[in-house]
Amino acid sequence: xxxxxxxxxxxxxxxxxxxxxxxxxxxxxxxxxxxxxxxxxxxxxxxxxxxxxxxxxxxxxxxxxxxxxxxxxxxxxxxxxxxxxxxxxxxxxxxxxxxxxxxxxxxxxxxxxxxxxxxxxxxxxxxxxxxxxxxxxxxxxxxxxxxxxxxxxxxxxxxxxxxxxxxxxxxxxxxxxxxxxxxxxxxxxxxxxxxxxxxxxxxxxxxxxxxxxxxxxxxxxxxxxxxxxxxxxxxxxxxxxxxxxxxxxxxxxxxxxxxxxxxxxxxxxxxxxxxxxxxxxxxxxxxxx
Amino acid sequence: xxxxxxxxxxxxxxxxxxxxxxxxxxxxxxxxxxxxxxxxxxxxxxxxxxxxxxxxxxxxxxxxxxxxxxxxxxxxxxxxxxxxxxxxxxxxxxxxxxxxxxxxxxxxxxxxxxxxxxxxxxxxxxxxxxxxxxxxxxxxxxxxxxxxxxxxxxxxxxxxxxxxxxxxx
Numbered sequence: 001x002x003x004x005x006x007x008x009x010x011x012x013x014x015x016x017x018x019x020x021x022x023x024x025x026x027x028x029x030x031x032x033x034x035x036x037x038x039x040x041x042x043x044x045x046x047x048x049x050x051x052x053x054x055x056x057x058x059x060x061x062x063x064x065x066x067x068x069x070x071x072x073x074x075x076x077x078x079x080x081x082x083x084x085x086x087x088x089x090x091x092x093x094x095x096x097x098x099x100x101x102x103x104x105x106x107x108x109x110x111x112x113x114x115x116x117x118x119x120x121x122x123x124x125x126x127x128x129x130x131x132x133x134x135x136x137x138x139x140x141x142x143x144x145x146x147x148x149x150x151x152x153x154x155x156x157x158x159x160x161x162x163x164x165x166x167x168x169x170x171x172x173x174x175x176x177x178x179x180x181x182x183x184x185x186x187x188x189x190x191x192x193x194x195x196x197x198x199x200x201x202x203x204x205x206x207x208x209x210x211x212x213x214x215x216x217x218x219x220x221x222x223x224x225x226x227x228x229x230x231x232x233x234x235x236x237x238x239x240x241x242x243x244x245x246x247x248x249x250x251x252x253x254x255x256x257x258x259x260x261x262x263x264x265x266x267x268x269x270x271x272x273x274x275x276x277x278x279x280x281x282x283x284x285x286x287x288x289x
Numbered sequence: 290x291x292x293x294x295x296x297x298x299x300x301x302x303x304x305x306x307x308x309x310x311x312x313x314x315x316x317x318x319x320x321x322x323x324x325x326x327x328x329x330x331x332x333x334x335x336x337x338x339x340x341x342x343x344x345x346x347x348x349x350x351x352x353x354x355x356x357x358x359x360x361x362x363x364x365x366x367x368x369x370x371x372x373x374x375x376x377x378x379x380x381x382x383x384x385x386x387x388x389x390x391x392x393x394x395x396x397x398x399x400x401x402x403x404x405x406x407x408x409x410x411x412x413x414x415x416x417x418x419x420x421x422x423x424x425x426x427x428x429x430x431x432x433x434x435x436x437x438x439x440x441x442x443x444x445x446x447x448x449x450x451x452x453x454x455x456x457x458x
Contacts, residue, residue, distance in 0.1 A: 083422065126404075
């Protein structure tokens with residue numbers, strides 16, 4: 001009898017920690033918006049530790065079982081997939097929790113290219129945006145992004161594009177007028193602007209004249225313009241060529257104040273040409289005017 | 290026989306790809322054809338392969354960084370927002386005496402956007418992974434997770450780095 005009592009007492013002592021330990025349970029929302037306040041309900045009695053763990057954020061709280069555990073606005077702010085764990089001395093309860101991006105856009109990451117290009121280029125300017133909330137979470141719910149390209153005269157091209165997976169893109173034509181254009185992406189009140197420099201294109205044509213200059217011939221172009229009428233920038237190279245009796249003399253001259261000029265040796269019957277890039281100018285046969 | 294082989298073919302392809310290219314990752318990798326978008330930049334196969342290879346590598350860095358609480362392990366594979374957020378998680382874990390193991394077991398990847406200027410690639414990945422959470426070195430929970438990630442990669446000097454890394458179930 002005595003030994004039976006001893007055995008019973010020992011069994012109770014061994015089992016006691018398990019009997020005394022608390023089973024905690026939790027009830028958590030399946031999904032919340034990033035930065036929103038929320039609450040996790042616990043049941044049981046005693047103390048426990050609550051964990052919210054994911055690659056993008058970790059929270060740990062000591063809690064009293066049977067009480068709701070409030071999380072203030074802004075506490076869990078990174079979108080992602082989390083594991084919520086409630087651990088007591090004797091039990092573990094867990095749930096999965098999704099945190100989605102907040103619905104209001106707060107930031108547009110705007111990738112625009114190029115920063116400088118010739119006028120009149122079809123689809124020459126491209127822009128892509130990614131839409132983020134105030135906590136830098138990518139907003140994947142479709143939204144309408146407006147792209148606007150405005151030239152210095154105020155004329156604008158506009159495209160409205162729906163985002164997919166948080167991204168939207170467009171292509172725009174460069175305008176006919178040189179200058180600094182504003183390329184703006186807009187979603188609600190959120191905007192992001194890039195400056196796109198539009199420079200004159202290649203010369204539309206080259207018109208050259210020749211006149212005697214002492215013992216030489218002076219070749220001069222008229223002011224060079226692109227096909228939209230913009231002055232071709234100084235520094236653009238014009239190549240003058242004189243061909244005579246099978247020999248060729250070539251001189252590269254940068255534009256200065258819109259024109260290029262050079263003195264070449266006099267050869268009666270020489271053929272004189274001018275070119276810039278792929279654009280050829282007029283030809284002159286020098287007959288000793 | 291032929292019918293069963295046909296049924297097995299997709300799985301064999303996945304296994305073959307996994308075996309050939311990602312043996313070290315020990316994860317099954319399925320790659321869906323990229324989403325075609327009118328006007329978007331043409332995605333060369335080599336570019337796509339490099340981006341996916343670098344993305345898969347980033348899971349190893351993430352796993353090591355969050356297991357060892359070492360933010361510097363993130364540097365080769367993460368940049369921008371993703372680097373900042375994961376780095377903060379390492380700090381939070383360290384401060385709370387926590388660490389976490391993330392072992393990815395399968396990926397189902399699809400490139401959904403290649404920006405026209407070539408400066409970003411966006412992909413989605415339905416990933417399965419096993420997660421173990423430790424408090425002061427003691428395991429407190431294990432969980433098999435399945436989640437859809439959205440990832441934006443940007444080009445760095447010699448590789449693609451993960452710039453946005455976000456589950457979006």
